Amino acid sequence: MxxxxxxxxxxxxxxxxxxxxxxxxxxxxxxxxxxxEKVELPAAFTLRAEMPLPEVAAVNGFPKKILQKAFSLQPGEARGKTLGDLGLSIEEAEEHLRKAHALGQQHSSKxxxxxxxxxxxxxxxxxxxxxxxxxxxxxxxxxxxxxxxxxxxxxxxxxxxxxxxxxxxxxxxxxxxxxxxxxxxxxxxxxxxxxxxxxxxxxxxxxxxxxxxxxxxxxxxxxxxxxxxxxxxxxxxxxxxxxxxxxxxxxxxxxxxxxxxxxxxxxxxxxxxxxxxxxxxxxxxxxxxxxxxxxxxxxxxxxxxxxxxxxxxGEKISIFKMKVDYENCPKCDACVKVCPSTAMDAILYQDKVIPDCYACGACMDICPTDAIQFGTGRRERPTKEWMEIPKGGNGTQKPDRISVAA
Ligand code: SF4
Ligand code: SF4
Structure with a gap:
């Protein structure tokens, strides 16, 4: 209630x-x-070998500079030429045009x-x-x-x-x-x-x-x-x-x-x-x-x-990451409970696969002994003694800071 x-x-x-x-x-x-900001790409172009190049641009609705980019033409060179004059098959011409058109569209949409x-x-x-x-x-x-x-x-x-x-x-x-x-x-x-x-x-x-x-x-x-x-x-x-x-x-x-x-x-x-x-x-x-x-x-x-x-x-090779200093960690699990995901559980207990950590800092903030740092270098491995401490702590933590419900 x-x-x-x-x-x-x-x-x-x-x-x-x-x-x-x-x-x-x-x-x-x-x-x-x-x-x-987003562009629709045409599914197919209308192309025929006898088409003059300016007509290719007009029929397919793109500016002439796309033709220049697609076929590496100098300004004005498109005039008086047909698609067939380029010595390309229709498939090859379409491929060139598709790429140049896509890049042109991307650029002008931004x-x-x-x-x-x-x-x-x-x-x-x-x-x-x-x-x-x-x-x-x-x-x-x-x-x-x-x-x-x-x-x-x-x-x-x-x-x-x-x-x-x-x-x-x-x-x-x-x-x-x-x-x-x-x-x-x-x-x-x-x-x-x-x-x-x-x-x-x-x-x-x-x-x-x-x-x-x-x-x-x-x-x-x-x-x-x-x-x-x-x-x-x-x-x-x-x-x-x-x-x-x-x-x-x-x-x-x-x-x-x-x-x-x-x-x-x-x-x-x-x-x-x-x-x-x-x-x-x-x-x-x-x-x-x-x-x-x-x-x-x-x-x-x-x-x-x-x-x-x-x-x-990419996180797997991050330079700065959440790390545990096991010598100062009383194993109170406060960080595990406060972490909004399962990342801290995996980090603390050294699981092979560590889920996404979003560097939110909640685990650092709650740690009663400042045993978690956002630092460089490899993550330490827990000592044998630490592994033997029961979950929930060895009594060194400050209870007022770890009252996180499970
Ligand atoms: S920084 Fe945030 S997401 Fe990462 S382990 Fe700590 S509490 Fe979890
Ligand atoms: S914060 Fe989330 S939505 Fe944004 S890029 Fe990263 S994973 Fe994708």
Missing amino acids: KRIKKSGPVILQAVALVAIVLSLSVASSRLWGGKP NWVKIFSKFALWFAFLPIAFYLVLRNRMTPKVRKGMLAASLLIFGVALGSDPNPMGTIKDTITLLGISGVVFPPRAIALSVFLLTVILANKFICSWGCHLGVFQDLLHRINRGKRDRRGTIPQWKPPFWLSNGIRVATFAALTGVAFLWAYDLIEPIDPFRVFKPAHLGIAGGIAVFLVLTASLLVYRPWCNFFCPFGLVGWL
Whole structure:
């Protein structure tokens, strides 16, 4: 009964947050306006050997400079030539045109001012989050403030694109559909992966607007002290969440290469930041992801996101990561209980497979003996003596700081 009473305010806060994000996002996407940011690629071109090159461009609806790029022509060289004059088969000509057209479309669809602003702000924001985690200043209040700030800046104000998931999803689908890689996207993907490798999944932890949105909703359901769900929360086993994520990645890749189709696009939950483009499938996906976020930590990231999967692999070679100093660890399990996922359990008990850790700092903050650090180097192995301590501690912990319910 007490829990039911407490769940009312949680649901109200969550609904209010979603309503604020949606309404502000409508206003901000109108302000940015203009560029579509996503492009539809034509399934086939109309090409005949006797067609003059200017007609090829006109009939297929693309600018003449695409012809120049596709066939490496000098300005004006297209005039007076037919497709047959190029000495290519129709299939070869189509292949050249498809690639040049795809790259041209990608380039002209982007809002470069927004993209550069977003990266500049990421470079300013992520070091602040890094400093707070490193110095163990990421208290529950600060964490919620940082998540809210990230959501407002990178999601509401700067919109859905670019985002870490888009870089990998769109790279795979463009490669599958048109056989090309858009160089600026490859650069963005490399930058994101670098942040993952430098500091444990850091772009996901603090910079990805959909990631922080899910995170904030999950923590709204954990009250001020950010310790356990007011409405009971579930930590899914990693084999299940990662199994589904691997299958999603394989399906995305297979469908892009075999059927030239972007499987995630219709349900892309990043569209929560451009609500006018949500559509019915997108609306249902966003509703499910955001509702599930109250009960499960970052459901989209852990169950479906292709960047989540690649980032999890990148985490294995991260320079900064959560590490346990077993000499100071009283094995009280407070960190395991406060961790919103099963990551800390696996880190503390040295499981072979460690699930995604989002460097949220909750485990560091709760540790009564400061035995967890966000540091460099290999993770230590526990001593034999430590292994023999019963779970729940050896009595050296301060009980007031570890009253985390199971
Ligand atoms: S895993 Fe989550 S945080 Fe990372 S890119 Fe995907 S949606 Fe964003
Ligand atoms: S182990 Fe868990 S609590 Fe600790 S930083 Fe990672 S996700 Fe957060």
